Structure formats: structure tokens, C-alpha cells
Amino acid sequence: MNKDEFSIEVEDLCKRFGHRTILHKVAFRVDRGETVAIIGPSGAGKSTLLRCLNGLCNFDGGTIRVGSLVLRSGRRPAPFATLRQIRQRLGMIFQDFQLFPHLTVLQNVTEAPIHVLGVARRDAERQAQALLDRVGLADHIHAFPQQLSGGQKQRVAIARALAMNPFGLLCDEITSALDPELKAEVLAVLEGLRRDGMTLILVTHEMAFAQRVADRIIVLVDGEIVEDGPPARVFRTPEHPRTTRFLEQVLL
Numbered sequence: 001m002n003k004d005e006f007s008i009e010v011e012d013l014c015k016r017f018g019h020r021t022i023l024h025k026v027a028f029r030v031d032r033g034e035t036v037a038i039i040g041p042s043g044a045g046k047s048t049l050l051r052c053l054n055g056l057c058n059f060d061g062g063t064i065r066v067g068s069l070v071l072r073s074g075r076r077p078a079p080f081a082t083l084r085q086i087r088q089r090l091g092m093i094f095q096d097f098q099l100f101p102h103l104t105v106l107q108n109v110t111e112a113p114i115h116v117l118g119v120a121r122r123d124a125e126r127q128a129q130a131l132l133d134r135v136g137l138a139d140h141i142h143a144f145p146q147q148l149s150g151g152q153k154q155r156v157a158i159a160r161a162l163a164m165n166p167f168g169l170l171c172d173e174i175t176s177a178l179d180p181e182l183k184a185e186v187l188a189v190l191e192g193l194r195r196d197g198m199t200l201i202l203v204t205h206e207m208a209f210a211q212r213v214a215d216r217i218i219v220l221v222d223g224e225i226v227e228d229g230p231p232a233r234v235f236r237t238p239e240h241p242r243t244t245r246f247l248e249q250v251l252l
């Protein structure tokens with residue numbers, strides 16, 4: 001596969017809910033191995049953007065390319081096969097973990113490889129154990145989600161996403177529900193993944209983390225990208241007054 005098989009390209013993405021425009025001509029590109037943090041005020045459209053990228057909602061204009069896979073605007077959802085391939089290439093992780101409560105940690109991680117990819121149970125379990133080891137949960141594989149801390153649950157969710165062998169992860173405020181210490185655990189896992197070459201698109205309120213690890217910062221305000229550049233520039237010399245106002249509020 002060539003390099004472009006691992007790029008994400010968004011062109012003129014428009015999304016409306018009823019008469020309200022939520023995303024307006026959003027365009028950006030993320031190359032393999034890049035870490036991009038998307039920041040912006042509440043209601044700016046950050047979660048909606050990630051959901052569009054993952055084929056979780058349709059949109060009203062523009063295109064999204066994940067390698068050679070294309071999502072186009074329209075009322076009809078993309079073909080199931082395309083959605084499945086996109087979700088395999090880009091894992092998504094949510095603020096509220098969304099683990100299966102009735103399955104153990106190990107079963108949460110092996111579920112999709114076995115039932116979606118058709119991996120043999122024994123192989124899926126071996127891979128899951130390695131992934132859970134990597135996120136520091138080797139001792140909890142037979143626990144149920146309710147027996148885990150928030151940070152542990154989020155690390156299971158990361159292992160579960162990694163079990164599909166994606167090239168990228170879409171993370172929607174995945175540390176927002178966590179205490180500072182547990183946040184640090186999860187952010188450390190993300191940093192490790194970044195070092196290993198995973199492409200990361202992070203919607204986050206963790207400004208210090210974004211500033212430290214992101215290659216680029218995208219600022220989304222009222223459904224429009226008002227800033228897309230390296231952290232040093234966006235944080236020190238923002239081009240748009242809305243960015244300045246937003247940063248003043250969050251960096252207080």
C-alpha cells in the first residue's frame with residue numbers, strides 16, 4: 001500500500017442538523033503518523049466531525065477520504081462494506097468508554113476481531129493479551145468493566161480499538177471523565193502509540209498535552225476551522241480573534 005492509503009482527507013465537509021449548519025466547508029488533511037489535536041468551544045462541532053470521519057453520521061456536502069475509501073455526502077449511508085473498512089482503519093474511542101458491561105475485559109477486546117474479522121478465538125485472545133499488557137492491564141483480563149477504574153476502562157477501550165489493527169485512532173475527549181492521575185495513565189498510553197507511529201486525531205480539552213504532543217492544532221469554532229498549524233504558532237500567535245478568546249478562557 002502506498003503512503004496515501006494511510007492518509008485522511010476532508011474536503012468541503014458540510015453538516016446540518018435541521019436548518020442549523022454544524023460544520024461549514026471543513027477541510028484538512030492528516031498524514032500517516034501525524035498527531036492532530038482538535039480544540040474549540042463547546043458546541044463547535046468537534047464530536048460531529050469525528051463521527052463523520054468514522055461514518056457514524058451522514059453529511060450534507062463534501063467528501064471524506066480514508067486512503068482509497070471515500071465517503072460522500074448524501075441521504076443514503078455509505079455501503080456497509082466501506083463503513084466497515086473505514087472503522088477497521090480508524091478506531092474510535094469515546095469519553096464514556098462504551099465497553100460491553102456483560103463481557104470481561106478480554107472478551108471486550110476479542111469480540112470484534114472474532115466476529116467482524118473472523119480471527120480464530122485463540123489468536124484473538126493472544127493478541128488481546130499482548131494489547132492489554134501494552135496498556136498495563138495484563139492483571140485484569142478476567143475482570144468486568146464495573147470492577148475497573150475510569151482510567152482502566154479507558155485503557156480497555158484503547159486496547160479494544162487497537163485489536164482491529166487500525167492505522168489511526170479518533171479520540172473524543174477520552175480523558176474528560178477522569179481524575180488527574182487516571183488522565184495521566186491514559187495520556188501516557190496515547191503518547192506511546194504516537195511514538196510507535198499511530199495516526200492520532202484527538203478532540204481534547206487537555207491544552208498542555210495538545211501543545212506538547214500534537215504535530216498540529218486545528219481550532220474549530222462554530223463549525224469552521226479558524227486555525228490549523230503547529231502548536232507553537234497556534235498557541236502563541238493565533239491568527240483568528242476567536243482563537244485568542246477561546247485560549248484566554250481555557251488557559252486561565
Ligand SMILES: Nc1ncnc2c1ncn2[C@@H]1O[C@H](COP(=O)(O)OP(=O)(O)OP(=O)(O)O)[C@@H](O)[C@H]1O
Pocket residue numbers: 017022040041042043044045046047048049
Ligand atoms: N443529533 C443531533 N441533533 C441535533 N443537533 C445536534 C445533534 N448532535 C449535535 N447537535 C448540535 O450540533 C452542535 C455541535 O455539537 P458537537 O457535539 O459536535 O459539539 P462539540 O464541539 O463536540 O461540543 P463539546 O465540546 O461540548 O463536546 C451543537 O450545537 C449540538 O447541539
Ligand SMILES: [Mg+2]
Pocket residue numbers: 046047048172
Ligand atoms: Mg463533543
